[in-house]
Amino acid sequence: MLYIFTSPAAADVVMKQFSAEKIFSVIGKTLTRNGVITLSEIDNAVFKIESELEHQAHIERGTANSGTEISSQHDAIQFRKNATIFLDLLRSSKAAGSHITWGT
Numbered sequence: 001m002l003y004i005f006t007s008p009a010a011a012d013v014v015m016k017q018f019s020a021e022k023i024f025s026v027i028g029k030t031l032t033r034n035g036v037i038t039l040s041e042i043d044n045a046v047f048k049i050e051s052e053l054e055h056q057a058h059i060e061r062g063t064a065n066s067g068t069e070i071s072s073q074h075d076a077i078q079f080r081k082n083a084t085i086f087l088d089l090l091r092s093s094k095a096a097g098s099h100i101t102w103g104t
Contacts, residue, residue, distance in 0.1 A: 001104055003031070005089060009096030013089050019082040020102075022075075026052045026083075037100040042090050049083050049090075056080070 003020040005013040015023075017031075024031040027045040037045060056076055093100050 003102050003104055005086070005100055005102045007089060007093040007096070007098045007100045009098045010089050010092040013085055015082055015086075019078060022079055023049065023083060023086055034103040035101070037090070037093075037102075039094065039097060039099055042094045042100075046087060046090050046094070049087055053080060053083055 001017040003015050003017065005015065021031055027041075027048045029035075029037070029041070029045070056079070060076070089100060
């Protein structure tokens with residue numbers, strides 16, 4: 001299943017279900033068929049994704065004390081790629097004062 005994330009502030013972001021579920025588990029939000037990330041939720045989402053990216057980098061370097069490693073190098077690369085694109089969407093939306101909506 002594909003999810004399409006939209007904001008008037010940026011181009012749509014299309015993501016496969018696996019990637020969207022991983023990002024949403026990081027930000028602590030439930031991925032439903034349709035929904036919204038409100039303007040008030042964006043800063044926290046950015047913080048959590050940035051923290052997870054940093055944590056995964058420590059795991060890859062072998063300097064992390066604990067935590068969950070993404071299951072494979074391929075999954076880690078996919079997460080990093082999708083998280084970076086999603087961060088751009090979050091930041092653009094925040095700057096424009098816009099919510100992000102999604103649907104399948």
